[in-house]
């Protein structure tokens with residue numbers, strides 16, 4: 001069985017892990033590093049539950065082999081809160097809007113919202129819908145999530 | 160079992176040498192087709208050569224004969240490239256229609272063609288823009304027009320030891336107008352039920368064409384580049400009859416089937432309708 005040692009940064013911390021070449025990034029984050037916030041839904045890139053930031057861009061980590069993350073900078077949902085333990089404005093907005101029901105899609109939704117607000121700090125409704133196309137939610141009907149994005153946008157612009 | 164042999168070349172030279180020495184090695188680009196298929200088939204053993212370590216593969220630049228887009232450029236890079244937006248707007252539009260943000264961040268333009276799915280979105284604009292695929296191997300480079308690149312579902316003209324380096328797109332003539340349509344069941348995250356790209360070179364100040372190109376997607380085993388459209392050169396595109404004739408002529412060259420995304424009959428009607436709509440959109444007739 002082929003193995004490889006990869007060095008990458010996860011939530012700002014350098015990590016060195018010995019991985020099998022057929023492991024995906026999502027399974028390494030969860031099973032080797034214990035970062036269970038990243039969820040595995042469909043495993044085929046459709047649902048977005050496993051979305052993380054890889055070198056600043058959202059990717060479905062179920063479609064990335066762990067070996068491909070060698071040298072990369074990864075941010076997961078666990079890496080968003082501030083040093084003092086307070087939540088990231090996008091997380092706060094999801095709480096305030098009640099944009100969470102079962103919670104399974106939430107980490108992926110939050111990661112996609114961060115990428116979306118970086119591209120469109122004041123997004124139109126269409127830009128919100130487009131930015132979250134790759135994240136499925138089977139509970140909320142999306143409305144509360146879209147509201148959370150707008151709340152987050154205001155919070156982040158206020159600074 | 161379930162092993163992946165993984166190799167990450169650092170240069171194009173190293174990559175083609177590796178492919179030549181290892182005929183069982185597959186190119187891994189964004190993995191959005193390859194990894195999904197691998198999982199769906201029970202994660203069999205694979206031998207992969209990952210091309211993402213080679214920056215040269217992702218380059219986009221001007222050449223004397225046109226614009227070069229590296230096979231490893233991500234769909235997101237293609238979508239947001241200002242030069243492509245200006246000179247090849249429907250390529251940018253088609254790229255924006257691929258999957259989701261996350262998929263576009265991983266997926267490459269080369270992978271979209273090499274996967275050889277008849278529904279691949281970026282292939283249709285590349286065909287009407289007369290893109291040439293640049294194929295490399297240890298024996299050097301060769302070119303193949305993209306319309307002749309596909310030989311069957313999942314099959315291209317590339318032989319073992321060969322890989323796609325990128326595409327060369329000749330600069331469109333100033334008279335060119337274009338349009339693209341992706342007809343799908345839902346607005347986001349769906350493959351095309353019918354895809355259409357149209358490029359027309361208009362006669363100065365008129366609504367008649369000097370040249371018309373039409374490409375159709377998801378309506379046959381390979382993307383269709385409609386042949387014989389020269390017979391409509393000079394025809395008045397503002398005439399409903401002419402539009403209908405071009406659309407029906409294009410449809411004759413498609414071989415749609417019934418699948419989860421639509422019936423043969425529905426697809427047939429949508430080809431005709433979307434070709435007509437695309438021409439109207441390109442020449443700006445409501």
Ligand SMILES: Cc1cc2nc3c(=O)[nH]c(=O)nc-3n(C[C@H](O)[C@H](O)[C@H](O)COP(=O)(O)OP(=O)(O)OC[C@H]3O[C@@H](n4cnc5c(N)ncnc54)[C@H](O)[C@@H]3O)c2cc1C
Nearest residue numbers: 045188189190191192193258266267270271273279280323
């Ligand atoms: C959720 C989801 C949604 C999608 N939606 C769409 C959509 O809307 N429209 C659409 O067109 N596609 C869609 N796709 C399919 C896919 O994202 C695209 O086809 C993509 O462009 C493939 O590129 P890749 O870099 O990921 O290819 P990979 O998966 O890495 O490779 C695909 C194939 O091409 C070969 N290959 C790749 N690069 C080269 C090269 N340079 N030389 C030789 N061979 C090569 C590989 O060996 C493999 O056989 C979707 C995929 C997913 C997972």
